[in-house]
Amino acid sequence: MSKIEKALKRAGEERGNLQVVAPAAPEGRTAPWTALVGQQVERPETISRMAENEHKLLSAEELWVRGIIHPQQTKEPAVQVFRELRTKISQQSQGQNAVILVAAVSGGNGASFIARNLAAAFAFDSAKTALLVDCNLRNPSVHELIPDTSLPGLADYFENPEIAVSKIIHPVGIARLRAIATGRLRENPAEYFVSTKMRRLIDSLRERFRERFIILDGPPMSDIADARILSELSDYVLVVARHGRATNAQIENGLSAISSSKLLGIVFNDEPRIPWLR
Amino acid sequence: MYPEQIVKVLINESFHSRWLVVGMFVIMNVVVLTAGLLWPKSYTGSTSIVVDEKSIMEPLMKGAAVATETQDRNRNAREVILGRSIMGKVVERAGLADHPTASEQEGLFEKIKARTTVIPVGRDVIKIEYRDSDQNRALFVTKAFADLFLEEMIAQKESDTRAAFDFIDKQAQEYQQKLTAAEEELRQLRSSNLDARPGSEIELSARLIALNTRIENTTMELREAEMKYASLERQVNGEAEVSVLATREAQFRARIAELQAKLDTLRLTFLDTHPDIVQLKHQIQDLRAEAVAQRERRDSAKPSDRVEGDETVVNNPVYQQLRRELSQSRLTIDTLKARIAEARRLVQEEVNRGKGLHGGEARLVELTRDYQINREIYQDLLHRRERARVSINMDSDRQSASFKILDPATATLSPSTPRFWQFVLGGLMLGVLVPLGFLFTRLQFDPRVRLANSISERHKVQVAATVPHLWSPVELTGLRKELAILALVVTATLALSATLSVVRFLGIL
Numbered sequence: 208m209s210k211i212e213k214a215l216k217r218a219g220e221e222r223g224n225l226q227v228v229a230p231a232a233p234e235g236r237t238a239p240w241t242a243l244v245g246q247q248v249e250r251p252e253t254i255s256r257m258a259e260n261e262h263k264l265l266s267a268e269e270l271w272v273r274g275i276i277h278p279q280q281t282k283e284p285a286v287q288v289f290r291e292l293r294t295k296i297s298q299q300s301q302g303q304n305a306v307i308l309v310a311a312v313s314g315g316n317g318a319s320f321i322a323r324n325l326a327a328a329f330a331f332d333s334a335k336t337a338l339l340v341d342c343n344l345r346n347p348s349v350h351e352l353i354p355d356t357s358l359p360g361l362a363d364y365f366e367n368p369e370i371a372v373s374k375i376i377h378p379v380g381i382a383r384l385r386a387i388a389t390g391r392l393r394e395n396p397a398e399y400f401v402s403t404k405m406r407r408l409i410d411s412l413r414e415r416f417r418e419r420f421i422i423l424d425g426p427p428m429s430d431i432a433d434a435r436i437l438s439e440l441s442d443y444v445l446v447v448a449r450h451g452r453a454t455n456a457q458i459e460n461g462l463s464a465i466s467s468s469k470l471l472g473i474v475f476n477d478e479p480r481i482p483w484l485r
Numbered sequence: 486m487y488p489e490q491i492v493k494v495l496i497n498e499s500f501h502s503r504w505l506v507v508g509m510f511v512i513m514n515v516v517v518l519t520a521g522l523l524w525p526k527s528y529t530g531s532t533s534i535v536v537d538e539k540s541i542m543e544p545l546m547k548g549a550a551v552a553t554e555t556q557d558r559n560r561n562a563r564e565v566i567l568g569r570s571i572m573g574k575v576v577e578r579a580g581l582a583d584h585p586t587a588s589e590q591e592g593l594f595e596k597i598k599a600r601t602t603v604i605p606v607g608r609d610v611i612k613i614e615y616r617d618s619d620q621n622r623a624l625f626v627t628k629a630f631a632d633l634f635l636e637e638m639i640a641q642k643e644s645d646t647r648a649a650f651d652f653i654d655k656q657a658q659e660y661q662q663k664l665t666a667a668e669e670e671l672r673q674l675r676s677s678n679l680d681a682r683p684g685s686e687i688e689l690s691a692r693l694i695a696l697n698t699r700i701e702n703t704t705m706e707l708r709e710a711e712m713k714y715a716s717l718e719r720q721v722n723g724e725a726e727v728s729v730l731a732t733r734e735a736q737f738r739a740r741i742a743e744l745q746a747k748l749d750t751l752r753l754t755f756l757d758t759h760p761d762i763v764q765l766k767h768q769i770q771d772l773r774a775e776a777v778a779q780r781e782r783r784d785s786a787k788p789s790d791r792v793e794g795d796e797t798v799v800n801n802p803v804y805q806q807l808r809r810e811l812s813q814s815r816l817t818i819d820t821l822k823a824r825i826a827e828a829r830r831l832v833q834e835e836v837n838r839g840k841g842l843h844g845g846e847a848r849l850v851e852l853t854r855d856y857q858i859n860r861e862i863y864q865d866l867l868h869r870r871e872r873a874r875v876s877i878n879m880d881s882d883r884q885s886a887s888f889k890i891l892d893p894a895t896a897t898l899s900p901s902t903p904r905f906w907q908f909v910l911g912g913l914m915l916g917v918l919v920p921l922g923f924l925f926t927r928l929q930f931d932p933r934v935r936l937a938n939s940i941s942e943r944h945k946v947q948v949a950a951t952v953p954h955l956w957s958p959v960e961l962t963g964l965r966k967e968l969a970i971l972a973l974v975v976t977a978t979l980a981l982s983a984t985l986s987v988v989r990f991l992g993i994l
Contacts, residue, residue, distance in 0.1 A: 272957055285955040292950040321952065445949060448940065451501070454932045458944055472949030475937040479501035480953040482961060 265380035273352070275381070276324050278331045284480065289328035296325075296420075296443060296471065304335075304417055306409060307471075308342075308441035310425035310434050312461040316449040317476045319348040322424035325445075329420045330384035336419045338376065338412060339386040342437055343426045344399070350388035352379040360390020364408065365399050372411055400436045409440050428461030438465040449476040486938070491925075494936065498924045507971045509923065510916035514978045517915060518985055521908025526900040528620040530627030533612045533892035534634060536562055562611050562634070563603040565641075571633045572597060578633075579625040597626070610891055620896050628894035638888045643880045650873035657866040664863050667856040674852060678845035686846065689839045693832060700828040707821040714814040721811055724804040734783070737776035744769045905989040909982045916978075 267277040276286045296307060309325060311318035322339060329337035341349035341361065350356050355377075359367075364375045364387075376385045399405055412421050423441060426433045438444050444465050448458055458473070486494070499506045565571065572594050576582055582593055597615070604612045613630050617623035748765045755762055903911075928935055937951045956964065 268958070272959065274955055274957055276955070283955065284953050288950050288952050295949065320955075324952075324955075446946075448934055451933050451935055453934050455934060455943060456932065458934065458940060462944060462946060470946065472947040473940055473944075474949050475934075475940060475951045477954050478937065478951050479497045481497070481500045482954075482956045482964070 263380065264382055270327075270381065274320060274324075275327050275352075277327075285324070286328075289324050290331065292325060292445075292474070293328040293331075299443065299471065304413060304420050305442040306413060306421045306423065306440065308423045308425045308434075308437050308444045309447060309474075310437070310444065310461070311427045311447040311449070312453045312457040313429045314346065314427045316427070316447050316453055318427070318447040319343065319424050321445065321447050321474050321476060322422050323349070323352065326384055326386075326420070326422045327381055329422070330381055333383065334418060336383040336385070336416055338416075338419050338421045339379075339384065340412075340421060340423050341387060341389045342400070342423045342433070344389055344392060344433075345426060345430070347389040347392075349386050349424060352386055353377045353388055354380070356388075358388070358390075360388035361399065362390040362392045364390070365402070365404060366391075366393065372408065372415070400433055400440070406440060428464055429457070431460075431464050434461075435464050438469060441469065443471045444469045445471050445474050447474045447476050450478050452477075490938075494928065495921055495924055498928065498935065499920065502920075502924065503967070503971055506920040506924070507974055509920040511974060511978050513916040513919050514912040514982060517908050517912030518982060521903075521905050521912075522985070522989075524902055524908070525618050527616045527618055527902045528623040528896050529614055529616050529901040530623035530625075530894055530896040531612060531614045531892070532627050532631040532890060532894040533606060533610055534631060535610055535889050535891050536638065562605075565637055566603055566613060566630060566634050567598050567601065569594070571630070571637060574633050575626055575629045578629040579622060581622070581626075601630070612892075616901065620898075624894060624896035627896065631890055631894050635888055635890060639880070642888070643877070646873065646876045646880050650870065650877055653866055653870045653873050657863065657870050660859055660863040660866055664856065664859045667852060667859055671849070671852045671856060674845065674848055678841065678849075685842050686839070689835060689842060693835050693839070696828050696832045696835065700825055700832065703821055703825045703828060707818060707825065710814055710817045710821055714811065714818060717807055717811040717814055721804065721807045724801060724807055734776055734779055737772050737779060741769055741772045741776065744772065906986055909986050912982060913979075 265273075267279045270277045271280065276283065276289055278286070280286050296305065299305075307325070309318050309322040326337040326339040329335050339349055339352075341347050344362075350360070358377050359370055359375050361375065364370050364372070375387050375390065377388070378384075379386045409421070412419070423437055425437050428434045428446065446458070446461050446465070462470070573590070575597065576585070576590065576593055581597075582589060585593060600616045602614045604614065606612045613627060613634070615623055615627045615630065617626065744765055748762060748769065751759065751762050751765065757763070757766075934940055937948045940946065941948050
C-alpha cells in the first residue's frame with residue numbers, strides 16, 4: 208500500500224469521508240497529486256463525474272477470475288508488486304499523469320496481463336484514474352473486459368472521423384478504470400499509429416483528465432515498427448519478459464528498439480512461486 | 486547467487502516443473518529398484534598366504550656364489566595363481582564345469598580371472614579374493630586357490646631345493662675328481678723326482694759351496710806347486726851338472742879370501758912393508774894367477790866335456806837334489822790339476838742336478854697349491870651339500886615355514902554387493918538429486934530467462950518488478966488436484982520401495 212493510500216485511509220477513518228486531492232493548478236497541466244494528509248480540498252470534477260457514470264462494479268472474486276487484482280486481495284503478492292510498480296512510476300512522473308507503454312519482448316509473455324493490472328493498480332487510488340488502451344491490434348485482449356463488444360473502439364475512431372473520443376472510452380466494471388478496445392479492425396491496421404490522429408488522440412486523452420494515467424497495451428517488441436512508434440508516443444516504457452519464455456536474445460532485441468531515457472525497466476512476469484508459501 | 490537464493494530458486498523451479506520433477510523421481514526410483522532386484526548377488530571368499538619366496542639357492546650358495554635377483558614376489562604369485570595349471574585344477578576341484586571344451590574353458594578362465602584379485606598385504610603376505618554369486622562356490626574356489634597355490638609353491642620350492650642339491654652335488658663330485666687328479670699328479674711327481682723334497686735345495690747349495698771351496702784350495706795349491714816348479718827349474722838351470730871346476734876355483738877363491746882377511750888383520754897392526762904382509766901379498770897374487778889359469782883351462786876344456794874329468798868329474802849333489810825335487814814338484818802339479826778337474830766335474834753334476842730339482846720343486850708348489858684350494862672348496866661343498874640335504878628333508882617333512890596359509894579361506898556370510906536397502910536409499914537420493922541437478926543445469930544453460938537477477942546482470946537494465954503468477958480460483962483448484970495426484974504418485978513410489986524392501990528382507994524375492 209502506497210503512502211498516499213495509507214494517508215487517505217487514515218484520513219478517511221479520522222475525519223469522515225474527506226477526499227484528498229491536489230489543489231487545482233493555476234494553468235495548463237495539473238500540479239502533482241501530492242496533497243498533504245488531512246488537507247481538505249474539493250473533489251475534482253472529472254472523478255466525481257466518472258463516479259456517476261460507473262456501472263455495476265465487479266466484485267473482488269469476479270476480478271480474480273478475470274486475472275485482475277483488487278485492493279482487497281491484500282495477501283496476494285501480485286497486488287503488492289503492482290502497487291509498488293505504480294508507486295515507482297508515480298514517483299518517476301513526479302505525480303503527473305503519464306502515458307505508459309507496456310510491451311512484451313515477444314508474443315505470449317503476458318504484456319496484456321501486466322497492462323491491465325497496472326491500470327487496475329493506478330485505479331486503486333481514489334485520486335487517480337486509469338485508461339487502458341489496447342494497442343495490440345494483432346492480438347487484442349482489452350475487449351474481454353468490456354461487457355458489450357459491439358461498442359466502438361480504436362479502429363472505429365480512426366476510420367470514422369465523426370466518432371468522438373468520449374465514445375470509444377468504456378467502463379470495465381472497475382472503479383476509476385476505463386478502457387479503449389481495438390474495435391472493429393480493418394484488414395491492414397498498421398498505419399493507425401503513424402497517423403497524426405493517433406498522436407492527437409494520445410494528447411487529448413492525456414490533457415482531458417489530468418489525474419488519468421494512460422496505459423498502452425502494446426504489441427510485442429518483435430513487431431519493432433509498432434513498438435517503436437508507440438514508445439515515441441509514450442512517456443515511459445515497461446518491457447515484459449516472462450519466466451521460462453523470453454530469451455536473452457529477444458530481450459536484447461526489444462531493448463534496442465526503445466530509447467533508454469523512456470525505459471522504466473523490465474517486468475519479469477510469471478515468476479513461479481508456491482501460492483501457499485508467501 | 487547465494488546458497489539460500491539457489492535453494493529458493495530451486496524450490497520455485499521444482500514447483501514450476503513439478504510434473505517433470507515427480508516424473509524423474511519416479512523413474513529414478515523405479516530404475517534403481519529394478520537394478521537392485523536384478524543385481525546379481527555376489528559373495529567374496531578370501532584367504533591370506535604367507536609367501537617367503539627367497540630362492541633356495543640364495544642361502545645355500547651364500548658366500549660361495551652370487552645368486553640371481555629374486556623376481557617381483559607379488560607379480561610372480563599372481564602369475565602362479567592365475568596360471569593355466571592352477572586355474573585348470575581350480576575349475577576341476579570346484580566343479581565349475583564338467584568336461585568343458587577348450588573355448589568354454591578359456592571363457593571360464595577369463596571369468597575367474599576377472600573375479601579374482603591377488604592383493605599384496607605387507608611384505609610376505611598375499612591375499613586372494615574371489616567373488617561369486619554362490620556363497621559355497623566362492624568358498625570352494627578360494628580354498629582351491631589357496632591349496633593349489635601352496636602345493637605349487639611347495640613343489641616349486643622342493644624342486645628348487647632338489648636342483649640346488651643336485652647342483653652342489655655335481656660340483657662336489659667335480660671337485661672330488663679334481664682333487665684326486667691333483668693327488669695323483671703329486672704322487673707321480675714325487676716318484677719321478679726323488680730329490681724333489683723339501684730341503685733338497687739347501688743341501689745342494691751346501692754341497693756346491695763345499696766343492697767350490699775345494700776347487701779354490703786346490704787351485705791355490707796348484708799355484709804354489711807351479712811356482713815351486715818354476716823356481717826349481719830356474720835353480721836346476723843355474724847349477725852345474727858337475728861340481729869339480731867349481732871346487733878348485735872355489736878353493737882358490739876361498740884361499741884368496743882367507744889370505745885377504747889375514748892381510749886386512751895384519752894391516753891393522755903392521756905396515757905394508759911388514760914381511761908378513763908382503764908375503765901374504767905374494768901368496769894372494771899367486772893364488773889369483775892360479776885361479777885365472779884354472780879358469781882358462783876350464784873354459785878351454787868345456788867343449789870336450791870331460792877333458793879333465795878324471796880330475797873332478799863328480800855329479801853335483803845339489804843338482805841331483807834339485808832334479809829330484811823338480812820331478813816331485815811336477816808330480817804334485819799333475820795331481821792337483823786332476824783333483825781340480827774332478828771337483829769341477831762334480832760341481833757341474835751338482836748344478837745339473839740342481840736344475841732338475843728347481844723345475845720339480847716349482848711344479849710341486851703349484852700342484853700343492855691347487856690341491857689345497859681344491860680341497861678347501863671340496864670341503865665347503867660337502868658342508869653345503871649336507872645343508873641342502875637337510876633342506877630337502879625339511880621340505881619333504883613340510884617343516885619349512887616359507888609357505889603357509891595365514892588366514893584360512895572364508896566366504897562372506899552376506900553378499901558383498903550393495904544391499905537392497907542401499908538401492909532403495911540410492912533411488913530416493915537420486916530421485917531427488919537428479920531432478921534438482923537437471924533444474925540447476927537448465928538454469929545455467931537454458932537461453933530462456935528464469936531469473937530476474939540474470940536479466941539485470943546481463944542486460945544492465947533494472948528490473949522494475951518481478952510479478953509472481955496470479956493464481957485464479959480455478960487455477961488454484963486445478964493446482965490442488967495436480968498436487969494431490971503428484972503426492973499420490975510419490976507416495977505410491979515410496980510405498981513400492983518400502984514393499985519391495987520388506988519383501989526382499991523376508992526373502993520372498
